[in-house]
Every structure is written in structure tokens, then in C-alpha cells.
Amino acid sequence: MKYFEFTNNVKICSGENALVNIVFELQFLNAFKPLILSDAGLKKAGTVKKVLKILNKNNLDVSRTYFSIPPDSSTSTINEIAEFYKTCGADSIIALGGGSVIDTAKGVKLVLSQEKDDIMTLTGNEVINAGKKIPFVIVPTTCGTGSECTTVAVIKNDVTHQKMEFISSTLLPDVAILDPMVIETLPPKLVATTSLDALTHAVEAYSCKQNNPISTGLAITAINLITQNLFMSLNHPKQEVYKLNLLNASTLAGMAFSNSMVGIVHAIGHALGRYNVPHGNAMAILLPACIKFNLNVMAEKYSELLLYFKGPEFYVSILEDERPNAFYKEVKHFVEMASNITGFSLKLSDYGITEQDFSEIATFAINDGAAAINPKLFSRADVIEILKQCL
Amino acid sequence: MIKFVLNILIRAIKVGLKLDTQIAQDVLCLPKKYVIKINVLPKNKSVTIKLENGKITKLKHWQYENVDLMVEFKDEKSAKEVLLGKTSLSTSFCEHRIKIYGSVNDAITLTRIVNLIECYLFPKFIYSKLFTPQPKMEESKLKFYLTFLFGGKL
Numbered sequence: 335m336k337y338f339e340f341t342n343n344v345k346i347c348s349g350e351n352a353l354v355n356i357v358f359e360l361q362f363l364n365a366f367k368p369l370i371l372s373d374a375g376l377k378k379a380g381t382v383k384k385v386l387k388i389l390n391k392n393n394l395d396v397s398r399t400y401f402s403i404p405p406d407s408s409t410s411t412i413n414e415i416a417e418f419y420k421t422c423g424a425d426s427i428i429a430l431g432g433g434s435v436i437d438t439a440k441g442v443k444l445v446l447s448q449e450k451d452d453i454m455t456l457t458g459n460e461v462i463n464a465g466k467k468i469p470f471v472i473v474p475t476t477c478g479t480g481s482e483c484t485t486v487a488v489i490k491n492d493v494t495h496q497k498m499e500f501i502s503s504t505l506l507p508d509v510a511i512l513d514p515m516v517i518e519t520l521p522p523k524l525v526a527t528t529s530l531d532a533l534t535h536a537v538e539a540y541s542c543k544q545n546n547p548i549s550t551g552l553a554i555t556a557i558n559l560i561t562q563n564l565f566m567s568l569n570h571p572k573q574e575v576y577k578l579n580l581l582n583a584s585t586l587a588g589m590a591f592s593n594s595m596v597g598i599v600h601a602i603g604h605a606l607g608r609y610n611v612p613h614g615n616a617m618a619i620l621l622p623a624c625i626k627f628n629l630n631v632m633a634e635k636y637s638e639l640l641l642y643f644k645g646p647e648f649y650v651s652i653l654e655d656e657r658p659n660a661f662y663k664e665v666k667h668f669v670e671m672a673s674n675i676t677g678f679s680l681k682l683s684d685y686g687i688t689e690q691d692f693s694e695i696a697t698f699a700i701n702d703g704a705a706a707i708n709p710k711l712f713s714r715a716d717v718i719e720i721l722k723q724c725l
Numbered sequence: 726m727i728k729f730v731l732n733i734l735i736r737a738i739k740v741g742l743k744l745d746t747q748i749a750q751d752v753l754c755l756p757k758k759y760v761i762k763i764n765v766l767p768k769n770k771s772v773t774i775k776l777e778n779g780k781i782t783k784l785k786h787w788q789y790e791n792v793d794l795m796v797e798f799k800d801e802k803s804a805k806e807v808l809l810g811k812t813s814l815s816t817s818f819c820e821h822r823i824k825i826y827g828s829v830n831d832a833i834t835l836t837r838i839v840n841l842i843e844c845y846l847f848p849k850f851i852y853s854k855l856f857t858p859q860p861k862m863e864e865s866k867l868k869f870y871l872t873f874l875f876g877g878k879l
């Protein structure tokens with residue numbers, strides 16, 4: 335690429351007790367009355383209560399809340415919350431959750447900062463100006479989306495049921511809080527699948543067309559952290575340090591892919607999301623098959639990735655010509671190990687996908703935003719072939 | 726110059742729609758009645774087309790009120806590089822040379838159509854550098870050019 339842009343102006347507070355910094359950070363942004371967004375699952379798991387208790391203890395007004403965000407961020411939910419924000423007298427937003435809570439919060443911030451009533455009037459890529467300042471803090475509760483540091487939000491259009499992509503640097507929050515306390519009760523399956531999502535972000539950020547030197551560095555560090563900490567975390571779930579490292583990896587991979595974008599794995603994964611295949615699971619299933627698909631075009635990059643994925647000793651033990659294929663095999667093995675330890679399936683058929691669905695999934699995949707970024711052009715037939723391998 | 730090349734691109738898309746079923750299939754991915762504008766900043770040189778019933782019609786500025794999808798080049802140099810086959814539309818998108826107003830998914834469909842059209846318009850030594858692998862053309866370039874030049878009002 336002859337030219338690149340890199341955007342990331344998010345302050346990151348990471349580590350033990352990071353949550354207590356929210357109060358200071360909001361004050362710094364002249365905000366005192368946040369609207370706190372989360373979902374029913376986190377409320378039920380007790381995470382919301384724990385976080386509210388900490389914030390309350392540190393004298394933050396936590397009376398404005400909305401905890402009914404559905405698993406799919408949608409246009410109507412965003413418009414409803416934006417309206418609620420105006421009537422409840424909030425002056426800032428805290429998003430506590432995974433991908434859908436964060437994307438919803440980004441949508442709400444967009445509507446409010448552009449002083450609009452409907453998110454659908456703001457669709458597009460890089461078409462929005464900075465707008466009105468809405469202080470915005472994100473607390474991710476999974477170790478995968480990296481959405482706290484991305485300029486993208488994927489939001490479902492309630493009318494057409496289409497997943498719309500919104501791309502703008504104004505979607506970034508002011509602060510991301512990475513506190514291992516909020517993921518201490520995250521089930522091992524979700525630790526594994528969300529981390530594999532982050533791994534996919536790093537691999538695609540490293541190898542896709544929009545790749546740049548800054549994203550490359552971030553992606554390499556993310557890969558190192560994931561390979562060194564995922565199984566340690568699954569084997570020692572009580573030790574916070576491994577989960578914190580996975581959270582950091584997720585954020586780094588998020589920064590990387592926000593500026594490099596993602597490719598075929600995400601294009602097909604987004605399409606599978608319409609069939610309710612959870613995103614992290616879809617990534618785990620698709621990543622090896624898509625690496626295999628890209629192999630002939632990406633040999634050099636995948637060869638380099640083998641070094642970061644397996645370390646120098648393993649790397650030099652493999653003949654130069656065999657390194658790209660070795661990378662594919664090692665990623666496949668890594669994903670299979672995660673699946674065996676935590677018990678999630680690597681077969682699309684176990685998520686209700688049948689061969690009859692392939693044609694529609696393939697059409698959605700080739701029209702996904704990520705399709706334009708993959709280093710190798712792909713067709714409907716290519717997607718169907720990959721889906722067959724994953725059934 | 727930009728306006729002239731944009732008009733060539735539109736006519737080429739019309740020819741492609743007539744001759745290559747892949748383009749017809751891609752047009753089907755877009756909403757049935759759809760107005761697309763390609764605009765080049767800073768002087769707002771543009772062409773606007775309407776897709777309706779699988780047909781493409783070029784619109785004058787007084788013939789439309791709303792644009793459903795606008796692909797806007799941030800500067801003329803970037804637009805020329807795409808329109809003259811020096812770079813692909815997707816690379817231009819990757820390099821942040823383009824803004825998209827409307828559905829990003831529909832813009833990707835348009836990108837795929839333009840990719841194939843560039844293969845018909847340009848010699849292999851040009852388009853082979855733009856795409857890996859190269860999109861497969863269903864028709865011969867000769868037929869494409871003959872239809873382009875003598876196909877009348879498409």
C-alpha cells in the first residue's frame with residue numbers, strides 16, 4: 335500500500351482496579367451523570383451489580399441505566415436509548431458489555447453527537463464530522479471484540495434486517511477500561527471463542543490489504559499474548575493475570591484491525607451471524623479454512639506469522655517452503671485444542687447450518703465490507719467451498 | 726477529463742450488464758430501485774445513475790432528488806488512478822481515498838462490478854496487477870468493445 339492512515343485516540347486504563355479510574359476519567363471529561371448501558375445477561379451474572387457498587391462507592395451517580403440491550407445491536411434500540419439519554423439528563427455514556435452493548439453505545443453516541451433522531455441517517459464510511467462532544471467510556475466484558483478501540487459499529491437495520499456497517503473515527507470512546515475483574519466469571523467457552531476472535535483480528539490485520547506498519551506491530555503483540563495466555567487462562571481460571579493479558583491482546587488486535595480491517599473470515603462470519611452462529615465460534619470454525627484458501631496468495635505473510643505464532647525455535651525447524659502450510663496446520667491445531675478443552679463445536683451443522691443455507695450465506699459474505707479488504711478476491715463459489723469444509 | 730472518464734465507466738457498466746451475467750447477478754444484489762452517484766471532490770464532478778428493473782439509466786441533476794448510495798473520491802488524483810486502471814477501487818477504499826454515503830455492503834457490490842468492468846476495459850498487463858486472482862470475464866473483450874462502440878443506446 336502506498337499510503338495509510340492510523341487512528342486511535344483512546345486512553346487505555348488496564349489492570350487491577352482499573353474500574354475505579356472511571357470516576358476520575360469522567361471528571362476529566364467534565365461528566366458527572368453517565369448513562370450506563372449493559373445487557374440482561376451481565377445483570378444476571380452479577381457483573382453489572384459489582385461494577386455499579388464500585389462506581390457508587392467512588393461517588394459516581396449511577397442512577398441512569400439501560401440494561402435491556404438485545405444480543406444484536408439494532409437501529410430501534412439505538413434510537414430509543416438516544417431519546418432516553420436526552421430525557422434522563424445524562425451527560426456521558428458508559429458501555430459495559432461485549433460486542434452488541436459496545437456497538438449499541440457507539441450508535442447512541444453517534445446519534446447524540448450528530449444531534450439526530452435516527453441512526454439510519456448516518457450510514458456510511460468516513461462521512462461524519464466530529465460533532466458534539468459526548469464523553470464516552472467503554473468497559474469490555476469479553477476478551478475478543480476489541481470494539482473499545484475500533485472505528486466500526488455493526489448495527490442491524492430493523493426494517494430490512496440487514497447488518498449495516500458504520501465506519502467513523504467519531505465512534506471511538508475517550509477511555510477504555512480493561513479490568514480483569516469484569517471477566518472473572520466469563521465461562522471458559524467464551525474465554526476461548528472470544529480470544530479466537532481476537533486472534534482472527536490479529537491474523538487478518540497482519541495479512542489484509544489495508545495492513546500498515548503500526549497495525550503489524552500491534553497484531554504481532556496480540557498474537558504473542560494470545561498464544562502464551564489462552565491455555566494458561568483455561569487451565570488456571572482463577573489467576574487474573576492470564577485473563578488480563580487476553581484482554582490486552584483483544585484491545586491491541588482491535589486497534590490493529592480497526593486500521594487494517596479484516597478479510598474473508600469476517601466476511602463469512604458476519605454472514606453466519608445472521609443465522610445466529612455466535613461470532614467467536616464462527617471465527618474459530620472459519621479461521622483455519624480461510625487461511626488455507628488464502629495460502630497461495632499469502633505465503634510470505636503466513637510464513638512470517640508462523641514465527642510469531644510458534645516462536646523462533648519452531649520457525650527455524652521448518653523448511654522455508656513449508657512454513658505457510660505449517661502456519662495453517664498450527665492454527666488449526668490451536669483452535670482444535672481450544673475446542674477440545676472447552677467443548678464448543680467446530681462444525682457449522684451443530685449451529686443449525688445446512689447446505690441449503692450456503693447460497694444465501696455466500697451472497698451476504700461477498701457483499702460484506704470485509705470482502706473488499708481480503709488479499710485474494712473471492713466468489714460465491716469460493717465461499718460455498720469453504721462452508722462445505724466447515725459443515 | 727474526469728467527467729469524460731466517468732461517462733465511459735457508466736457506458737461500460739451498461740455494456741457489462743448486457744453481456745456478462747455476473748454483473749446482472751450483482752445488480753440483483755442491490756435494491757430494486759436505486760440511485761447511485763459517483764462524485765469527485767473538490768469540484769464535485771459527478772455522474773448519477775438509476776438502477777430500475779435490471780436497467781441502468783443515467784440521470785441529469787434535475788432528474789433525481791435522493792441519492793441512495795454515493796461513492797465520493799476525496800480528490801481528483803485518486804479518482805484518476807482508479808478510472809485509468811492504476812489502482813483498484815478496493816485499494817482506493819483501503820487507502821481512505823473514498824467516502825461512502827449509504828450502505829457499505831452495496832458499495833462492495835458496486836466495487837465488484839467495477840473490478841470486472843476494469844478487466845474488460847483495460848489490457849491484461851494492467852488489470853493483472855490490480856486483482857489476485859483476476860475476475861473471470863464471460864465475454865470476449867472484442868465483443869465488449871464492439872458493443873461499447875456500436876451498441877447504440879443501451
Ligand SMILES: [Fe+2]
Binds near residue numbers: 531532534600617
Ligand atoms: Fe471479530
